[in-house]
Amino acid sequence: MILPIYNAFHPILKTKTKQVQNIDEEILSLVDNMFETMHFAEGIGLAANQVGASLSLLIVGDIFDENEKLLHPKKAYINPEILSFGEEVDEFNEGCLSVPELREVVVRPTEIQLRYYDINGKEHNETANGLLARVLQHEIDHLNGILFFERISPIRRTLIQNKLKKIKKGLIVPDYPMVLPDGTLTKVHSSEIKV
Numbered sequence: 197m198i199l200p201i202y203n204a205f206h207p208i209l210k211t212k213t214k215q216v217q218n219i220d221e222e223i224l225s226l227v228d229n230m231f232e233t234m235h236f237a238e239g240i241g242l243a244a245n246q247v248g249a250s251l252s253l254l255i256v257g258d259i260f261d262e263n264e265k266l267l268h269p270k271k272a273y274i275n276p277e278i279l280s281f282g283e284e285v286d287e288f289n290e291g292c293l294s295v296p297e298l299r300e301v302v303v304r305p306t307e308i309q310l311r312y313y314d315i316n317g318k319e320h321n322e323t324a325n326g327l328l329a330r331v332l333q334h335e336i337d338h339l340n341g342i343l344f345f346e347r348i349s350p351i352r353r354t355l356i357q358n359k360l361k362k363i364k365k366g367l368i369v370p371d372y373p374m375v376l377p378d379g380t381l382t383k384v385h386s387s388e389i390k391v
């Protein structure tokens with residue numbers, strides 16, 4: 197089921213999510229719906245609060261290398277926690293499904309040490325780097341109520357104020373269903389829904 201994605205200015209995206217207590221049918225169904233929603237919206241990562249579930253859960257899509265070899269198959273991360281950051285940083289032009297039509301350069305560490313549970317409840321302690329580390333940091337920020345445009349330079353932040361206001365008011369909307377800050381759902385033309 198394709199779920200509507202919450203606009204970045206909806207209060208749920210400024211609220212720290214709660215830990216998942218049991219990986220039950222409800223969680224597994226949420227994970228399935230999140231993958232379907234992410235593919236429909238053509239994203240590479242999605243946090244549960246972006247689809248209205250204030251839970252510490254995120255998904256990352258398939259990540260390929262430059263030769264289109266699958267580096268990291270799509271995966272759900274439950275109660276993820278960054279244990280440490282590498283010293284090196286790089287820049288990347290990030291976007292976000294909750295912030296339509298905005299891309300901004302964000303500086304982040306290139307490597308993280310991460311602990312999480314998979315959908316079978318198995319604990320993992322892993323090092324992530326490259327695009328995977330980038331996506332995980334963006335999504336874990338969501339789980340903590342942090343948006344990517346809060347991590348850009350103050351000058352850039354000032355320059356995009358008007359655009360952010362338009363996004364907040366629902367004057368810039370994506371071609372997937374979105375819940376606006378006041379709770380209204382944007383209308384998506386039925387012919388645009390790919391089933």
Ligand code: ZN
Nearest residue numbers: 291292293294
């Ligand atoms: Zn995002």
